[in-house]
Amino acid sequence: MVLPSKKPEPSSSRTEAWFNSITEVESVSAVTNYQPKPKWNKPDENYVENFFGKYSVRPNKEKLKSLFHANNGLKEILNRKDGDFEPCCNKVKYMFEKGANK
DSSP: OOOOOOOOOOHHHHHHHHHHHSOOOSOHHHHHOOOOOOOOOHHHHHHHHHHHTTOSSOOOHHHHHHHHHHSHHHHHHHHHTTTOHHHHHHHHHHHHHHTTTO
16 A cells, blocks of 8 residues: 655744744743842841941851841841741842952
8 A cells, every 4th residue: 555645844834833833921931930039128238238247258058047047137137038048148148249248
């Protein structure tokens, strides 16, 4: 039995058909659930910079965590960040990287 030969579609037609078959994506953020990080308010930022300004070397992560839990002002900031330590840690790391503690 011989199958009837069919000319292959040109690749541009196949590509166009494939492209048209894909459902539209409204935005990248709908796919990735990307949410921009919230800005720090100025008083909290100043408090962290003033508190860690006396340190010549950035404390390690464990020490930072204990400081944020021990100091009332830092603890309030941590609570405003919903207990998420990572933004607090990153703020201190960035402060030391840009040299704001000098």
